[in-house]
Amino acid sequence: MAPLRRVAPRRVGRKSTTREPNIQEPEPYEPGEPEGFEPEATRRDAGVAESARANRGWWDRNADEYQNEHGTFLGDDRFVWCPEGLDEVEAELLGPPEDLKGRDVLEIGAGAAQCSRWLAAQGARPVALDLSHRQLQHALRIGGPFPLVCADAGALPFADASFDLACSAYGALPFVADPRLVLREVRRVLRPGGRFVFSVTHPVRWAFPDEPGPEGLSVSSSYFDRTPYVEQDEEGRAVYVEHHRTLGDRVRDIAATGFRLVDLVEPEWPAWNTTEWGGWSPLRGNLIPGTAIFVCERD
Numbered sequence: 001m002a003p004l005r006r007v008a009p010r011r012v013g014r015k016s017t018t019r020e021p022n023i024q025e026p027e028p029y030e031p032g033e034p035e036g037f038e039p040e041a042t043r044r045d046a047g048v049a050e051s052a053r054a055n056r057g058w059w060d061r062n063a064d065e066y067q068n069e070h071g072t073f074l075g076d077d078r079f080v081w082c083p084e085g086l087d088e089v090e091a092e093l094l095g096p097p098e099d100l101k102g103r104d105v106l107e108i109g110a111g112a113a114q115c116s117r118w119l120a121a122q123g124a125r126p127v128a129l130d131l132s133h134r135q136l137q138h139a140l141r142i143g144g145p146f147p148l149v150c151a152d153a154g155a156l157p158f159a160d161a162s163f164d165l166a167c168s169a170y171g172a173l174p175f176v177a178d179p180r181l182v183l184r185e186v187r188r189v190l191r192p193g194g195r196f197v198f199s200v201t202h203p204v205r206w207a208f209p210d211e212p213g214p215e216g217l218s219v220s221s222s223y224f225d226r227t228p229y230v231e232q233d234e235e236g237r238a239v240y241v242e243h244h245r246t247l248g249d250r251v252r253d254i255a256a257t258g259f260r261l262v263d264l265v266e267p268e269w270p271a272w273n274t275t276e277w278g279g280w281s282p283l284r285g286n287l288i289p290g291t292a293i294f295v296c297e298r299d
Helices: 048-074 114-121 133-142 179-189 203-207 247-256
Strands: 040-043 104-108 125-130 148-150 163-169 190-201 229-232 238-242 259-265 291-298
Touching: 048 133, 048 238, 104 114, 104 179, 114 125, 114 133, 125 133, 133 148, 163 179, 179 190, 179 247, 190 203, 203 247, 247 259, 247 291
Parallel strands: 104 125, 104 163, 125 148, 163 190
Antiparallel strands: 040 229, 190 291, 229 238, 259 291
């Protein structure tokens, strides 16, 4: 995932692993910023261009830490949809594994392309796309027999009807100011009958603090407040942006862009998963949903 392709908690998760970095150290936060600079967290408007610029920079700066922190959980060639650990092997949201052979699949927000690597092992022909060059360096480091493409999900560099399937495990959709732009692009590159499956933070979680312990169980803000979460530097420039859509917003976005919603999956927290991942934890996961997975089809 770039999960949990890709999951981006509002701060990097707290647990470390023994996984060591395998490529050069990342660039400093920004030339001229004092060492130890911490961005200010706020809620304010952030448009399409500002969100894209901020999140490209954030993922480039934090890709190494993200992969070191979560790479063991994600594996090199697993398809994990969410911090709950729902695996495509069991979920079959893209269809039975035997039906993936020979299918052209676009992974959006691929990160280190773990999902694409699993898809290739099933005989599919995946393309792994990510906004972050640094994340794709990790994909290149691990390797795989498929193309890596650095591009914005709102402007996909592919011809119409290029893919049979598309997937996004916490990639792109939580971070874009205009999700319909992305959904229209995905529909454009899918063939008739194609399926798009994407996972995002469950909308109800926005009403709670992003904390894994008991402090994360009390409502602290309005579920209906759609003001983006922004981390900004001392000059007010966004360096990370995450956007909130209610459950109804997501359904309306899907319908308005020509998709048909065929399933909405809310994974339960499994007993085997003892991992804390940012605000995700067994404590919270057993009480409130953490992930929403939308299964959509293009007629």
